[in-house]
Amino acid sequence: MSVASPPRTAAARPPRVVEERPLRHPDSSSPAMMTRRGWWLVGMNFLIPGSAQALAGNHRLARIGLGSTLALWVFAVVVVLFALLAPTAGLSVATGAWLPDWLALLRPVPLLLAQAALIGYAVLWAVLTVDTLRLVRLVRTGTVARFGIVALAALLTVVSSGSAAYAAAAVGTARETLGAIFQVTGPAVPPSDGYYNILLLGADSGEGRDSMRFDSISVVSVNAETGATTITGIPRDMPHFPFAEGPMQDRYPDGHEGHADPTCGWGSGINQLRTEVEVCQDGDLLYPDATANASAPGIEATKDAAEGILGIEIPYYVFIDMHGFASLIDALGGVEMTVVERLPKGGGPAYEGQPAEDWAIGWIEPGTQRMDGDTAQWYARSRYTTDDFDRMERQRALQQAILAQFTPQTVLTRFQEVADAGADIVETDLPQSLIPFLAELAMKAREQPVSTIELTPAGGIDEYDPDYAYIAELVRTTLHPPTPTPSPEG
Numbered sequence: 317m318s319v320a321s322p323p324r325t326a327a328a329r330p331p332r333v334v335e336e337r338p339l340r341h342p343d344s345s346s347p348a349m350m351t352r353r354g355w356w357l358v359g360m361n362f363l364i365p366g367s368a369q370a371l372a373g374n375h376r377l378a379r380i381g382l383g384s385t386l387a388l389w390v391f392a393v394v395v396v397l398f399a400l401l402a403p404t405a406g407l408s409v410a411t412g413a414w415l416p417d418w419l420a421l422l423r424p425v426p427l428l429l430a431q432a433a434l435i436g437y438a439v440l441w442a443v444l445t446v447d448t449l450r451l452v453r454l455v456r457t458g459t460v461a462r463f464g465i466v467a468l469a470a471l472l473t474v475v476s477s478g479s480a481a482y483a484a485a486a487v488g489t490a491r492e493t494l495g496a497i498f499q500v501t502g503p504a505v506p507p508s509d510g511y512y513n514i515l516l517l518g519a520d521s522g523e524g525r526d527s528m529r530f531d532s533i534s535v536v537s538v539n540a541e542t543g544a545t546t547i548t549g550i551p552r553d554m555p556h557f558p559f560a561e562g563p564m565q566d567r568y569p570d571g572h573e574g575h576a577d578p579t580c581g582w583g584s585g586i587n588q589l590r591t592e593v594e595v596c597q598d599g600d601l602l603y604p605d606a607t608a609n610a611s612a613p614g615i616e617a618t619k620d621a622a623e624g625i626l627g628i629e630i631p632y633y634v635f636i637d638m639h640g641f642a643s644l645i646d647a648l649g650g651v652e653m654t655v656v657e658r659l660p661k662g663g664g665p666a667y668e669g670q671p672a673e674d675w676a677i678g679w680i681e682p683g684t685q686r687m688d689g690d691t692a693q694w695y696a697r698s699r700y701t702t703d704d705f706d707r708m709e710r711q712r713a714l715q716q717a718i719l720a721q722f723t724p725q726t727v728l729t730r731f732q733e734v735a736d737a738g739a740d741i742v743e744t745d746l747p748q749s750l751i752p753f754l755a756e757l758a759m760k761a762r763e764q765p766v767s768t769i770e771l772t773p774a775g776g777i778d779e780y781d782p783d784y785a786y787i788a789e790l791v792r793t794t795l796h797p798p799t800p801t802p803s804p805e806g
Contacts, residue, residue, distance in 0.1 A: 338353060339353055339356065339357070339371045339372045340371060340372045344453065344456045347456065347457060347458045348458070350452075350453060350456040350457045350458075351457040351458045351461040351465075353372075353452070354452040354453075354454070354457050354461065354462075354465045355461075355465065355468075357371075357372060357448050357451055357452055358445075358448060358449075358452065358465055358468055358469045358472065361444055361445055361448040361469075361472075362472040362475075362476060364382070364385060365381045365382075365384070365385045365440070365441050365444050365476070366378050366379070366380065366381020366382035366383075366384070366385055366444060367381075367382065368444070368447075368448045368451060369381055369444065369447060369448075369451070370382060372451045373447060373448075373450075373451045374447070377444070377447060380440070381440065381444050384436075384437055384440055387433075388433075388437055391430075391433075403755070403756065403759070404752045404753065404755070404756045405752070407751065407752040407755055407756075408752040409426060410426055410427060410430075411423060411426070411427070411494060411748055411751050411752065412424065412425060412426050412427075412748070413748055413749045413750075413751055413752050417501050417502070417503065417749075420500045420501040420748075421500065423500060423748055424491050424494075424495060424500075427487050427488075427490060427491040427494075428491060430487050431484045431487040431488045431491065432484075434480050434481070434483050434484035434487065435480075435481065435484045437480050438476075438477040438478075438480035438481040438484065439477070441473065441476045441477045441480060442473055442477045445469055445472070445473045445476075445477075448469065449465075449466065449469055452465060454466065485732070486732070489732055489735045489736075490735065492735075492739070493735040493736075493738060493739045494748060494751070496739040497738060497739060497742050497743070497744060498744065498746055498747065498748045498751060499609075499610045499744075499745055499746065499747045499748065500747075500748055501747065502609065502610070502745065502747035502749070503747065503749075504747055504749045504750040504753075505631040505632070507540035508628065508629035508631070509628070509629075509795075509796070510539060510540055510541070510795075510796075511537045511538060511539055511540060511628070511795060512537070512538045512540055512632075512754070512757070513535055513536070513537050513538075513628050513629060513630045513631070513632075514535070514536045514537075514538070514630070514632045514633065514634055514746075515533075515534075515535055515615075515618065515619050515622055515630050515632070515633040515634070516532075516533075516534040516535065516536050516547075516633075516634050516636070516715075517530045517532065517533060517615065517618065517633060517634070517635045517636065518530070518531060518532030518533075518635075518636050518638045518641075518696075518711070519531065519532075519635065519636075519637060519638060529552075529587045529588065529590060529591065530552065530586075530587045530589075530590060530614075530618060531552055531587055531638070531697075532552070532636075532638065532696070532708075532711050533549070533550040533551075533552055533586060533587065533618065533622070534547050534548060534549050534550065534711075534712070534715070535547070535548045535550070535622055535626060535628070535630060536634075537628070537795055538754075538757050538761065539757075539795075540757070542760060542764075543756075543757040543758070543759070543760025543761040543763075543764070544761070544764055544767075545761045545764075545766045545767070546766070546767045546768070546769060546794060546795060547712055547715065547716075547766060547767075547768050547769070548626060548768070548769040548770075548771070548791060549708045549709075549711070549712050549768065549769070549770050549771065549772075550586060550622060550625060550626075550771055551585075551586075551704060551705065551708060551771055551772065551779065552585055552586060552587035552704065553585035553586075553587070553704060553779075554585060554586050554625065554771065554779075554782060555572075555585065555780065555781075555782075556571040556572055556573070556781075556782075557571060557572050557586055557621055557624060557625050557782075557784065558571050558572075558621075558624035558625065558784055559572070559620045559621055559623075559624040560619075560620045560621075560623035560624045562620045563602040563603065563620075564593075564602070564617050564620050564621070565620065565624070572586075572589075572621070586618065586621050586622075586625075589614055589617045589618050589621060590612075590614030590615075590617075590618065591614075592617075593613045593614045593617045594612070594613055594614045599612070599613025599614065599617075600613060602616075602617070603616040603617070609745055610743075610744075610745040611633065611745050615633050615635065618633075619633060624784075625771075625784060625787060625788075626787065626788060626791045627787075627788030627789075627791060627792065628791060628792075628795075632744065632745055632746050633744060633745060634742065634743075634744045634746070635742070635743040635744065636741055636742055637740075637741040637742075638693065638696065638697070640737075640740055640741040641689070641693065641737075641741050642688075642689025642690050642692065642693045643689055643736075643737040643740065643741065644689070644718075644734070644737040644738060644741060645687070645688065645689035645692045645693075645718070646688055646689040646733075646737075647733035647734045647736070647737040648718070648721045648722070648734065649721075650686040650687055650688050650689075650692075651686065651687055651692055651714065651717045651718055651721055652684065652685070652686050652687075652717065653684070653685065653687055653692070653695065653713065653714065653717055654683070654684045654685075655680055655681065655682045655683060655684075655685065655695070656682060657682060657702070658679055658680065658681055658682055658701075659679065659680040659694070659695065659698040659701065659702070660672045660675075660676035660678075660679055660680075660698060660700065660701055661676060661677050661678040661679065661680065661691075661694040661698065662675050662676045662677040662678070663675070664700045665700060672700065672701050678694075680694060680695055680698070692714060695710060695714060696710060696711045696714050698710075705770070705772040705773065705774065705779075708770060708772065709770065709772075712768055712770070716766050716768075719761075719762075719766065720762075722758075767794070769790065769791060769794055771787060
């Protein structure tokens with residue numbers, strides 16, 4: 317026979333749950349408590365996504381939110397540690413540069429996974445915010461406070477999910493830009509005599525030009541250990557130049573010759589090689605592997621000419637469309653230049669002797685100024701009131717100024733614009749596997765001045781009959797200066 321339990325007195329009752337766990341079991345009859353609880357839940361959802369659900373909602377959703385948040389924090393810490401302690405290794409992992417060529421198609425995967433994870437987290441953060449507002453029970457909060465809680469939640473969602481979405485877009489842009497500019501496959505050629513030498517070509521295909529010629533020709537030599545950079549400018553009209561070993565040397569064993577037929581290029585200048593090789597000769601027979609290696613016969617012929625002139629190995633090129641690089645200048649926020657003399661904008665005189673005042677569409681005035689893209693383009697192009705050697709010096713100064721603009725702060729704040737502009741105007745045969753190492757060298761290069769070699773009369777070069785043996789020696793001694801011999805004691 318069971319004995320009935322005595323009735324429990326009020327003093328024996330346990331404390332109400334709402335007094336011990338007000339976030340999960342609040343006193344819904346108190347607007348003041350519900351309002352405080354609402355502010356707390358919204359704030360916690362922003363600071364530690366998933367914590368609001370852990371304390372007041374669905375534990376399964378809480379585990380997803382907290383697990384994702386922890387994973388994101390770990391990922392952020394790893395990225396920061398790589399950036400501070402091993403940036404080259406971090407960039408290698410991110411770009412897939414560590415993968416062998418036979419797995420090159422998988423190189424975009426790390427950035428693709430990072431982009432997908434950030435998009436997923438942005439969506440999850442928005443879902444957690446909506447669920448948090450459900451947990452707040454707005455109808456139980458104060459009349460004024462409920463609008464403030466919703467406004468705060470919306471603002472924090474824009475900040476949080478928007479930041480994750482922006483990061484995802486930046487990662488996607490980086491992935492697409494790397495794929496558009498750099499070659500997925502291709503071996504990384506080791507440095508030649510301690511230097512990475514890259515042919516830098518600028519071609520002007522703007523209105524009024526009868527063909528696209530390499531009007532700006534330079535070789536950028538980067539020391540593979542220190543990052544010290546030397547830019548050697550080659551005059552576009554340099555005549556009778558030798559070629560390095562290859563098909564063009566076989567054709568011109570005694571140096572390049574001029575052409576009587578203007579269809580094949582005017583005179584014997586190096587900037588006519590593209591027209592000669594690709595229009596008047598069968599370039600694909602001369603350089604059958606050029607297209608497959610992300611180059612072109614005219615570019616390969618110009619490489620051989622630059623190697624013959626300078627006496628160095630040049631395995632890679634970077635081509636910049638000068639007609640479109642104004643967008644890159646604008647993406648960088650302009651470029652600061654000091655103009656020495658007044659320069660006209662415009663396509664040049666309609667007849668010999670026509671005053672610049674009659675054909676110029678504008679002027680670049682002397683003095684230090686921040687140029688937009690259009691002005692910088694004309695600054696690099698203008699030559700009718702000066703000469704080609706002066707234009708070379710201006711182009712080199714502009715190149716250095718643009719390099720100086722590529723600070724981490726500028727790239728981060730204008731990343732989308734810079735990436736879009738770069739993908740539109742830059743072509744190269746540099747492989748993606750070389751990106752981390754070149755990025756490391758670029759950071760080292762920023763810490764020291766860029767030296768230049770100008771093959772002009774001011775530099776002791778006869779513009780009509782250059783001494784190519786002297787030029788090769790000049791380049792060699794500049795890149796490898798002799799070590800001073802210590803004086804003997806005594």
